[in-house]
Amino acid sequence: MPNGIIIIDKPQDWTSMDVCAKLRGVLGERRIGHAGTLDPMATGVLPVFVGRATRAVEFAERGDKEYVAGLKLGMVTDTQDTSGNTLEEHPVAVTEEQVKAVMPQFTGDILQVPPMYSAIKINGKKLYELARKGREVERPARPVTIHALTLEGQIAPDEYTIRVKCSKGTYVRTLCHDIGAALGCGGCMSSLRRTMACGFDLSEAHPLAEVLASDNPGALLRPTDTLFATHPALTLGKRGADRVRHGAQVHQPEAEDGTYRIYGPEEEFLALGRVEQGKLHIVKSFFDPT
Secondary structure, eight states: OOOEEEEEEEOTTOOHHHHHHHHHHHHTOSOEEESSOOOTTOEEEEEEEEGGGGGGHHHHTTSOEEEEEEEEESEEESSSBTTSOEEEEOOOOOOHHHHHHHGGGGSEEEEEOOOSSSSOEETTEEHHHHHHTTOOOOOOOEEEEEEEEEEEEEEETTEEEEEEEEOTTOOHHHHHHHHHHHHTSOEEEEEEEEEEETTEEGGGOEEHHHHHHOSOGGGGOBOGGGGGTTSOEEEOOHHHHHHHHTTOOEEOTTSOSEEEEEEOTTOOEEEEEEEETTEEEEEEEOSOOO
16 A cells, blocks of 8 residues: 655645545545645645545644735735735835835744635634634634744835745735735735745645646655654564564664654664663654564
């Protein structure tokens, strides 16, 4: 059965779950999941995990992401992007320098109020379900980190392209909304393309149409351990590998404390593990049970 990660360049108007559903049929594998949901209007990097690799999704979702977005000024919508209903329109008399001048206040550790059209739950209800019923509720601001925010260019007198590198949980459309508010004319997001997620970038992504047309789509899968490439490798002998497969601790007195990619004697990726005081504990296993 196929196991591994495939990086998809998600097309516009597809949900992330649409992509997974299509790949289940193409790859013949029921266990498929993705890391980092992209809205239908967004395109770009969508890491999809297949087979045993789905056990790695929880680690993938923690990482930073990078986006290129369209910033439309003079328009405020209920979804904070141009797909929504227009709530306000204002004339735009803002220069490129003025846009650049407000960006530092949205860089670093900031608080962001999530949009009503989001999957966040308040009192057990998803916000978008309430929004579709015309209800708006108070949402507590959440801490996010904007590592970098740059103005890439001007598309039209009232529209710019921005590049954002940010932490998990950041809403780029809310960022566009807030930049517009800071400029006094309102704003929303007009486009979104994710250029990096989980350490994978667009150069590694396959257009979905290419995958669907491939005679051997399984060949496009990359090994699960590529997700953990920043961690050092630790190779065990047969006895140690057997202990890992049975969920037992392995003594590794020579290894420094830290997180490792764990391999067996034949270089098979077994697990993500952590060494503490000479003892190897398994964080998550990835070997096929026998």
